Each structure stands twice: as C-alpha cells, then as structure tokens.
Amino acid sequence: MRGLSRRRLGLLAVAFVLVIGVMEVLALKIGSLDFPVPSSGAGHPAVAENPGGK
Numbered sequence: 001m002r003g004l005s006r007r008r009l010g011l012l013a014v015a016f017v018l019v020i021g022v023m024e025v026l027a028l029k030i031g032s033l034d035f036p037v038p039s040s041g042a043g044h045p046a047v048a049e050n051p052g053g054k
Helices: 006-029
Strands: none
Touching: none
16 A cells, blocks of 8 residues: 655645634634524622622
C-alpha cells in the first residue's frame, strides 16, 4: 500500500484548516445571537445572599 503523497497531504492539511475556520466563524455567529429567556416572575434575579428571592 502506497503512502500519502506530499501533494495530497498538503491538500488535506489545507482542507482541515478551512473546515476549522468555517466552524470558528459559525461558532462566533451562533454565540452572538440573542435568545429570549422567559422570566421566572420573581421580580429580581436570585443572588447568593438571597437564593430563594425572599
């Protein structure tokens, strides 16, 4: 069985870098989206000093 030629190995490396780059761009775009979160109706967020909201 013949090993990978230098040309094919180089093309695979470039393809891998391009795939990783596209995935990074998609992650940034998805991360910048604003998803609405329903409120719990407590009136204020729970904090460590007041975990129950009371």
